[in-house]
Amino acid sequence: MTRRDAARNWQRIVDTGRTFVSEQRPLRLNDVAHEASVGVATVYRHFPTSEALLETLAHPSLEDLIAYAERALRDDDAWLAFVGFLTAGINAQLTDGALQPVFAAAGYELPKTAELVGHLEALAADLLDRVRTAGLIRPGVEHTDVVRLMCGVVFAASVHATPAERATLTRRYLDLVLDGLHAGNGNRSRSCSG
Template identity: 90%
Template sequence: MTRRDAARNWQRIVDTGRAFVAEQRPLRLNDVAHEASVGVATVYRHFPTPEALLETLARPSLEDLIAYAERTLRDDDPWLAFTGFLTAGIDAQLADAALQPVFAATAHELPETAELVGHLDALAADLLDRVRAAGLLRPGVEHADVVRLMCGVVFAASVHATPAERAALTRRYLDVVLDGLHAR
């Protein structure tokens, strides 16, 4: 097999995996192999576990969120930077179905995923610290609170809305949460 064949197979597996996740189908590697028209061994050679494939699917969105967070840390208005980052995170989770399960995982299959998630978490903590230092955050709110609230916003909008309603409902829920986080 040539490198070009291997790259083509990798892309077919990734594209098929993305379709599975977008359609909320279980990410079973044997099923992915069948639909990608590649051998099962080929899929397992590239992605030893479904989690490895899922994390590979989420990687571009993680990298985009990191770049966004790094840009917002340079923003002069800490509250706008913080809320902009949370909004971008919500939008990313709505746009990329692979992202939420990667965020929810307690451990990661791929070392690079753990590194990306850790870096993103540190940037989010920095944004939160800036808001706190500016006196704009309700007292007692911790980083873990914000993480759980954002997961809750996405979950609530996913469970209680049609796909067409999700974006607007998620923004509405996010606005309510941000109003509760903002110091008066």
């Protein structure tokens, strides 16, 4: 098999895996192989586990969030940068079904995933430090609090809601959480998408 064939098969597997995730179907490698019209051994050669495939699917969104956070850290308005990053993170989780399970995983199959998540968490902590230093967030709010609250917003907007309702509910719940986090009067805590 040539490199070009291997690259084509890899892309076919990734595209098929993305379809499975977007349709909320279980990501079983044998099923992915069948639907991608490649051999099962080919799939396992590229992705030894379904977690490795899922992490690969999440990499572009993780890279986009890292780029967003890096830009946000250059923003003069610490609160709007923080809010914008949280909004981008939630929107990414709603549009990319691979992100939530990767964020929730206890460990990672691929070193690149651990590197991307670690970098993203460091940037998020820097954004939180900026609003803390500026006195714009309630005292005592930690990075883990923010992470859990954002997961809660995504969950709350997803459970018992139709896909069409999720974006509106997410903005509503995020605004409520931001109002609670903001140390001021709450008039600047609106999400960037609402």
